[in-house]
Amino acid sequence: MGIISMVVVGLIAGLIARAIMPGADPMGWIATIILGVVGSFVGGFLASAVLGRSAGNGLEPAGIVGSIIGALIVLAIYRMAKRRSA
Numbered sequence: 001m002g003i004i005s006m007v008v009v010g011l012i013a014g015l016i017a018r019a020i021m022p023g024a025d026p027m028g029w030i031a032t033i034i035l036g037v038v039g040s041f042v043g044g045f046l047a048s049a050v051l052g053r054s055a056g057n058g059l060e061p062a063g064i065v066g067s068i069i070g071a072l073i074v075l076a077i078y079r080m081a082k083r084r085s086a
Contacts, residue, residue, distance in 0.1 A: 009067055010036030017071035023079070035078075037061075039071025046070065 011029070014036030018025050027035065043066030062070060 013039055013067035013071045016068050017075050021075055036071050039074045040067035042073055043067050043070030
């Protein structure tokens with residue numbers, strides 16, 4: 001997956017994850033893209049663990065659905081960490 005396509009998928013996944021999960025998230029565009037890209041790797045890791053696929057080094061980006069699921073997980077962890085520090 002190229003860098004540009006990863007950024008686009010990350011932006012889309014981050015926006016959808018923020019729209020699905022209720023609550024306010026004061027993030028800019030860059031943070032939303034990072035949320036989606038990290039979510040893509042989390043989704044790829046979970047897919048390889050659950051489906052039993054062998055991922056070369058354990059980290060591979062997922063498709064859009066896996067990216068959204070991973071971004072939801074990352075967003076939930078981010079909110080829990082933010083709540084604890086406040």
